[in-house]
Amino acid sequence: MASLNTYNSKRDFGVTREPRGKVARGKSGRRFVIQRHDATRLHYDLRLELGGVYKSWAVTKTPSLDPAVKRLAVEVEDHPLEYGTFEGTIPVGQYGGGTVQLWDRGTWTSQTDDPEGDLKRGSLKIVMDGERMHGKWALVRMRDRDESSGRRVRHNWLLIKEVDDEARRGAAGDALASEVTSVKTGRTLDEIAAKPSKVWSSNRSTEADVKVPKKRAAPAANKKSPVKRKKTAKKAKRRA
Numbered sequence: 170m171a172s173l174n175t176y177n178s179k180r181d182f183g184v185t186r187e188p189r190g191k192v193a194r195g196k197s198g199r200r201f202v203i204q205r206h207d208a209t210r211l212h213y214d215l216r217l218e219l220g221g222v223y224k225s226w227a228v229t230k231t232p233s234l235d236p237a238v239k240r241l242a243v244e245v246e247d248h249p250l251e252y253g254t255f256e257g258t259i260p261v262g263q264y265g266g267g268t269v270q271l272w273d274r275g276t277w278t279s280q281t282d283d284p285e286g287d288l289k290r291g292s293l294k295i296v297m298d299g300e301r302m303h304g305k306w307a308l309v310r311m312r313d314r315d316e317s318s319g320r321r322v323r324h325n326w327l328l329i330k331e332v333d334d335e336a337r338r339g340a341a342g343d344a345l346a347s348e349v350t351s352v353k354t355g356r357t358l359d360e361i362a363a364k365p366s367k368v369w370s371s372n373r374s375t376e377a378d379v380k381v382p383k384k385r386a387a388p389a390a391n392k393k394s395p396v397k398r399k400k401t402a403k404k405a406k407r408r409a
């Protein structure tokens with residue numbers, strides 16, 4: 170039975186504008202989303218709809234189209250399906266604080282008739298039909314040991330492109346790294362960070378919007394006053 174208790178316990182919903190988690194009932198869809206998340210480190214949050222929630226992994230680099238290249242995908246807590254349309258900022262200091270960009274979306278199917286069992290066994294083979302991710306992919310759990318305790322930990326997976334017409338070898342396998350815009354709004358991470366409230370749908374007051382200071386140079390079109398910019402730089406330092 171899917172649960173969102175971990176998801177909810179990690180978030181202060183009085184501060185962040187992410188949705189409160191609720192397991193969806195009676196849904197058999199197979200949506201997926203990938204959210205590019207500029208937090209402590211830039212990563213790609215892969216979310217596959219299964220059992221009324223999004224099973225979620227944080228992929229540490231852009232997915233590679235080369236079947237010889239494996240990407241570390243760290244299993245994280247299940248997310249509510251409402252999360253799938255999410256784009257904007259999570260306030261600094263909150264869990265996952267940073268900018269979230271909707272990088273891909275679509276549907277997926279399992280290559281077997283038991284994806285739940287495959288997930289438990291640590292080998293999920295899927296076919297993705299997204300705007301950027303296509304064809305066969307595999308998620309394979311690694312048998313890791315925690316270095317301090319020697320205990321087996323079960324949250325590191327690998328995301329691997331499987332051989333098919335969508336696979337690309339060598340340098341061509343990095344093609345997805347040049348995709349830096351939102352599939353929802355066409356915006357870059359910097360553009361989302363500059364105006365988070367334009368996208369976040371919420372019936373709460375927009376006063377809760379918090380701009381996430383960016384470490385990288387502001388875009389040329391940025392018309393912030395020098396005073397404000399100074400403040401932002403200070404905040405960025407604190408965050409780093």
Ligand code: MN
Nearest residue numbers: 206214227265
């Ligand atoms: Mn994330």
